[in-house]
Amino acid sequence: MRFTSEQRFDDGVLERKFTLGEIPGILWTPGSASAPAPLILVGHPGGLPTMYPRLAARARHAAAEGFAAATIELPWSGDRPRSAAAEEARADLRRALDAGEPVDDGIVDRLVLPLVDQAVPEWRDALDALLSLPGIGGPVGYSGGVIAIGLRLAVVEPRIAAALLFAGSFVPRAMFAEARQVTIPLQVLLQWDDEGNDRQLALDLFDAFGSEEKTLHANMGGHTGVPRFEGDAANRFFARHLK
Amino acid sequence: MRFTSEQRFDDGVLERKFTLGEIPGILWTPGSASAPAPLILVGHPGGLPTMYPRLAARARHAAAEGFAAATIELPWSGDRPRSAAAEEARADLRRALDAGEPVDDGIVDRLVLPLVDQAVPEWRDALDALLSLPGIGGPVGYSGGVIAIGLRLAVVEPRIAAALLFAGSFVPRAMFAEARQVTIPLQVLLQWDDEGNDRQLALDLFDAFGSEEKTLHANMGGHTGVPRFEGDAANRFFARHLK
Numbered sequence: 001m002r003f004t005s006e007q008r009f010d011d012g013v014l015e016r017k018f019t020l021g022e023i024p025g026i027l028w029t030p031g032s033a034s035a036p037a038p039l040i041l042v043g044h045p046g047g048l049p050t051m052y053p054r055l056a057a058r059a060r061h062a063a064a065e066g067f068a069a070a071t072i073e074l075p076w077s078g079d080r081p082r083s084a085a086a087e088e089a090r091a092d093l094r095r096a097l098d099a100g101e102p103v104d105d106g107i108v109d110r111l112v113l114p115l116v117d118q119a120v121p122e123w124r125d126a127l128d129a130l131l132s133l134p135g136i137g138g139p140v141g142y143s144g145g146v147i148a149i150g151l152r153l154a155v156v157e158p159r160i161a162a163a164l165l166f167a168g169s170f171v172p173r174a175m176f177a178e179a180r181q182v183t184i185p186l187q188v189l190l191q192w193d194d195e196g197n198d199r200q201l202a203l204d205l206f207d208a209f210g211s212e213e214k215t216l217h218a219n220m221g222g223h224t225g226v227p228r229f230e231g232d233a234a235n236r237f238f239a240r241h242l243k
Numbered sequence: 244m245r246f247t248s249e250q251r252f253d254d255g256v257l258e259r260k261f262t263l264g265e266i267p268g269i270l271w272t273p274g275s276a277s278a279p280a281p282l283i284l285v286g287h288p289g290g291l292p293t294m295y296p297r298l299a300a301r302a303r304h305a306a307a308e309g310f311a312a313a314t315i316e317l318p319w320s321g322d323r324p325r326s327a328a329a330e331e332a333r334a335d336l337r338r339a340l341d342a343g344e345p346v347d348d349g350i351v352d353r354l355v356l357p358l359v360d361q362a363v364p365e366w367r368d369a370l371d372a373l374l375s376l377p378g379i380g381g382p383v384g385y386s387g388g389v390i391a392i393g394l395r396l397a398v399v400e401p402r403i404a405a406a407l408l409f410a411g412s413f414v415p416r417a418m419f420a421e422a423r424q425v426t427i428p429l430q431v432l433l434q435w436d437d438e439g440n441d442r443q444l445a446l447d448l449f450d451a452f453g454s455e456e457k458t459l460h461a462n463m464g465g466h467t468g469v470p471r472f473e474g475d476a477a478n479r480f481f482a483r484h485l486k
Contacts, residue, residue, distance in 0.1 A: 207435070214462075215460060218459035218461075
């Protein structure tokens with residue numbers, strides 16, 4: 001892990017960009033902390049340069065409550081090399097959604113399964129590097145982004161103690177069995193009229209999670225319309241489980 | 244409105260029992276308030292003597308955040324005269340649930356429609372009396388209890404500015420059209436595995452509400468298993484809309 005730039009904001013939060021091998025990432029740490037800060041992994045759909053303003057806002061909101069926050073670029077997104085197969089699957093999904101057609105399981109599998117298989121080990125490597133830094137401790141939370149990545153991380157990564165999942169992208173049917181293996185506390189966000197997702201599939205997935213504590217927060221509005229107050233609700237969820 | 248007893252708790256909250264005509268009720272007011280306190284009407288399934296500990300806990304939790312809270316007994320419940328028709332409908336519902344049978348629309352109509360028609364004018368009368376007291380102001384929130392009563396109040400009572408509804412009891416099909424007329428901000432609580440309710444019906448009802456701001460909070464556990472943290476979430480919802 002190599003830091004490439006840093007800046008400190010008015011609110012005291014320190015933002016450091018880094019690379020982990022060839023993968024770009026960003027780390028935000030609170031201005032003042034007496035003990036090692038619990039870490040929140042900030043998920044996203046891919047494309048750090050585009051997503052930066054929203055990610056930085058979420059991270060600084062979390063840092064204000066004493067959390068460290070970090071993210072890395074997803075495979076085949078942002079400044080990382082593209083994958084022809086991923087581009088093709090993404091185009092097929094876009095075509096189906098634009099045409100108002102039901103989204104074929106095959107498209108979801110081609111789009112999501114390779115992404116999860118590639119991304120999850122990278123996030124775990126990032127976790128190794130991040131948790132070795134001074135001032136950052138466990139336990140770790142995962143928040144938002146591609147829900148299938150959060151789901152797989154919740155199953156395979158024991159350092160993740162709680163996850164806030166955004167039911168805003170398709171989950172391969174094959175992963176519903178994995179959902180039943182999730183046992184950590186979950187808060188699941190659902191946009192009721194998400195134009196790029198299937199509401200019933202999201203409700204079925206919420207039902208499938210094995211966690212004893214799981215809460216669904218469904219709100220009105222489209223994919224990008226998550227209400228501002230859910231940021232506060234996210235902080236309180238992580239405060240309950242990471243502090 | 245006639246006060247019949249009062250006690251002050253350690254936390255400064257003043258609890259006053261009252262009667263409104265023949266209807267018993269309870270009013271809780273915060274220990275200290277600089278301005279008139281916004282009022283929350285505390286709903287329940289009927290039976291103040293039995294429900295008292297839970298209602299007092301909810302009311303004092305709200306009073307700690309500066310809200311006044313009040314409730315009145317429901318028709319045909321607690322110390323009020325019984326109705327043979329209501330008793331019969333309640334027994335029919337209990338039989339269907341115990342037998343694991345689908346609940347017939349006719350039973351729901353016989354149980355809920357007369358209750359709503361009788362209770363809602365009583366709560367509105369209570370509101371007149373409560374809002375004329377010194378130290379209690381608007382706007383008003385409605386919280387919990389029989390969801391069909393909250394629904395009707397949200398439609399017909401303009402002084403109610405926000406409602407937290409508990410999707411824990413059946414709503415007559417005929418009232419789904421009313422749900423579309425609700426426009427105030429809603430927070431809807433759903434217990435995912437409520438043994439006395441129909442999950443799909445609750446989701447359909449959430450979908451039907453006409454409010455632009457509506458949030459569904461679904462949690463695990465049975466009818467009485469609403470997690471403690473939802474009390475805090477309720478306070479924050481009312482703080483956003485009543486303060």
